[in-house]
Amino acid sequence: MVQPKEDRRIQRTRQSLSTALLKLIEERGYDSLTVNDITEQANIGRATFYLHYEDKEQLLLESLEDMFSQLGDSIAPTAKVTGEHNSITATRLVFQHFADHHRLYRVLLTEKGAVMVFTRLLKILSQVAEQDVILKDVEQPKTGIPTHLVAHYVTGAILGLIVWWLNNDRPYSPEQMAVIYGHLMDPGATKVLGIAGAQLPDLSDVLSKR
Amino acid sequence: MVQPKEDRRIQRTRQSLSTALLKLIEERGYDSLTVNDITEQANIGRATFYLHYEDKEQLLLESLEDMFSQLGDSIAPTAKVTGEHNSITATRLVFQHFADHHRLYRVLLTEKGAVMVFTRLLKILSQVAEQDVILKDVEQPKTGIPTHLVAHYVTGAILGLIVWWLNNDRPYSPEQMAVIYGHLMDPGATKVLGIAGAQLPDLSDVLSKR
DNA sequence: AAATTTATAGACATAGAGTTCAATAAAAAA
DNA sequence: TTTTTTATTGAACTCTATGTCTATAAATTT
Numbered sequence: 001m002v003q004p005k006e007d008r009r010i011q012r013t014r015q016s017l018s019t020a021l022l023k024l025i026e027e028r029g030y031d032s033l034t035v036n037d038i039t040e041q042a043n044i045g046r047a048t049f050y051l052h053y054e055d056k057e058q059l060l061l062e063s064l065e066d067m068f069s070q071l072g073d074s075i076a077p078t079a080k081v082t083g084e085h086n087s088i089t090a091t092r093l094v095f096q097h098f099a100d101h102h103r104l105y106r107v108l109l110t111e112k113g114a115v116m117v118f119t120r121l122l123k124i125l126s127q128v129a130e131q132d133v134i135l136k137d138v139e140q141p142k143t144g145i146p147t148h149l150v151a152h153y154v155t156g157a158i159l160g161l162i163v164w165w166l167n168n169d170r171p172y173s174p175e176q177m178a179v180i181y182g183h184l185m186d187p188g189a190t191k192v193l194g195i196a197g198a199q200l201p202d203l204s205d206v207l208s209k210r
Numbered sequence: 211m212v213q214p215k216e217d218r219r220i221q222r223t224r225q226s227l228s229t230a231l232l233k234l235i236e237e238r239g240y241d242s243l244t245v246n247d248i249t250e251q252a253n254i255g256r257a258t259f260y261l262h263y264e265d266k267e268q269l270l271l272e273s274l275e276d277m278f279s280q281l282g283d284s285i286a287p288t289a290k291v292t293g294e295h296n297s298i299t300a301t302r303l304v305f306q307h308f309a310d311h312h313r314l315y316r317v318l319l320t321e322k323g324a325v326m327v328f329t330r331l332l333k334i335l336s337q338v339a340e341q342d343v344i345l346k347d348v349e350q351p352k353t354g355i356p357t358h359l360v361a362h363y364v365t366g367a368i369l370g371l372i373v374w375w376l377n378n379d380r381p382y383s384p385e386q387m388a389v390i391y392g393h394l395m396d397p398g399a400t401k402v403l404g405i406a407g408a409q410l411p412d413l414s415d416v417l418s419k420r
Numbered sequence: 421a422a423a424t425t426t427a428t429a430g431a432c433a434t435a436g437a438g439t440t441c442a443a444t445a446a447a448a449a450a
Numbered sequence: 451t452t453t454t455t456t457a458t459t460g461a462a463c464t465c466t467a468t469g470t471c472t473a474t475a476a477a478t479t480t
Contacts, residue, residue, distance in 0.1 A: 007447065009457050034436060045459045050438065144417045145390055149374050153394050156370015157363050164362035180355055184363050207354045219426055219477065244467060255428045260469065 014052055016042040018063040021056065026103040029111050030060070071097045088178045088201075091158075095174035098162050106166045157185065172207075179206045224262055226252040228273040231266065236313040239321050240270070281307045298388045298411075301368075305384035308372050316376045367395065382417075389416045 020042035024033050035056055039046045053059045074093050098105050161181055165172070172180065183203050230252035234243050245266055249256045263269045284303050308315050371391055375382070382390065393413050 007456065009446065013458080035438090036436075047439085047460070048458055051457075055437080144414060145394070148378075149371065149390070150394065152370040152374035153367050153391075154370070156373070157367035159370070160362040160364070160366015161359065163366070164359050168358075180359070181363075184355070184360065204354060217425065217478065223427080245469090246467075257429075257470085258427055261426075265468085 010052075013042075013044055013048060016044055017049065017052065017059055018066070021059055022063060022104055025060075025107055029107055031111060067097075067101065088175070088182060091178035091181050092174050094158060095162070095165070095177040098166065099170060099174050102166055102170065105162075109163050109166060154185070157181075176206050179203065220262075223252075223254060223258060226254055227259065227262065227269055228276070231269055232273060232314055235270075235317050239317055241321060277307075277311065298385070298392060301388035301391050302384050304368060305372070305375070305387040308376065309380060309384055312376055312380065315372070319373050319376060364395070367391075386416050389413065 017038060020038050021033070024037060024041055028037075033056060035049055036046055038056060038059070039049050049059075053062070071094070074097065075090050158181065161177065165177060179201055180203070227248060230248050231243070234247060234251055238247075243266060245259050246256055248266060248269070249259050259269075263272075281304070284307065285300050368391065371387065375387060389411055390413070
């Protein structure tokens with residue numbers, strides 16, 4: 001499992017397997033795929049698979065790891081800008097990422113087994129919550145709330161939006177979603193994804209655009 | 211698979227299987243469990259399992275369904291109260307539910323395979339977000355944002371908190387979490403889980419209590 | 421008690437996982 | 451180019467778990 005990345009064959013094999021897996025997931029879901037399916041799609045011997053990965057889950061994890069770092073890389077530069085800044089950018093890039101890979105993520109976020117519990121909980125709690133959903137007011141003073149907790153709160157909220165967005169065939173653009181998110185997180189409108197930023201566009205303008 | 215719920219043996223068998231599965235999940239995780247493990251723990255013949263369920267996933271789904279409706283039932287009465295109302299109650303009940311079954315949910319929300327993607331994404335995005343996390347201000351005007359979208363936003367946020375809470379051994383009580391959530395969702399403090407309600411307790415008071 | 425339904429153990433067929441190995445192909449080094 | 455090293459391959463093989471079936475036993479209902 002420890003590989004000297006030099007040899008081209010290794011890189012090609014791994015690349016092929018990753019590509020094959022992601023393609024198959026979009027077409028047929030993840031759970032039902034066998035190692036044989038993947039190696040066949042990749043045109044690679046089944047024995048070869050085990051020279052590189054322990055099981056299909058490890059392959060998936062490494063493949064996703066690549067995608068996640070792509071996402072991280074695209075956000076990083078915007079996050080480093082301090083002070084005045086177009087705050088929607090970072091959030092928009094997040095939604096853009098999920099739009100770019102929407103078929104894949106829709107499977108992974110929806111499929112039984114894979115994320116079944118998250119989705120299931122979302123659905124159930126949504127029903128309870130959406131009965132009397134109202135929004136919120138007022139301002140946020142400095143609090144003693146742990147940073148990690150807030151981060152989970154924020155990312156949970158975004159993931160919630162993304163699941164909705166993907167399951168509803170993305171009726172808004174990534175830009176619109178970013179603005180919506182900004183307004184939800186900060187009804188008065190100033191900071192998005194925790195990054196200090198400029199004024200948010202007027203919400204009704206944005207929603208009517210499409 | 212269609213059962214006349216009358217016969218006591220059926221109820222006992224199903225109950226035993228459900229209990230056995232949930233217990234085993236807490237002890238050994240979900241993925242590695244076999245049907246044989248479950249029936250052995252339940253003291254039931256393996257063939258009997260298949261008289262009731264197609265596979266272990268279906269058993270899990272039905273078992274969780276029971277738990278979810280328990281949760282729904284406990285929240286329902288508080289949600290029906292309109293107007294003035296102790297708004298923390300509903301949220302507190304949600305956290306209480308996860309506390310009651312924390313071992314189980316911790317596995318289900320953390321284990322590879324099961325909810326791996328959600329957890330993984332949470333972790334990655336958290337790292338990006340928590341670098342410059344700041345909070346928000348101002349008030350929320352009436353918007354044209356779809357209700358379902360808001361519901362997903364809200365429940366995503368709660369799930370994010372819950373994942374953090376469970377993975378950090380619940381350093382706060384359900385009550386405290388409810389207050390924290392209320393302050394995050396509504397920095398000025400008024401409505402929680404979308405339910406119109408009374409004033410939130412002062413945050414610094416609540417956090418220092420334990 | 422009789423009739424009906426469910427539980428059970430054990431046997432069976434099947435699929436897919438994961439390993440091994442000798443032969444071959446391809447890449448890197450000389 | 452030649453040599454050397456390394457990766458790929460397919461086939462055979464073991465193993466584990468799934469899912470089904472049948473005849474028998476046990477519990478439940480009427």
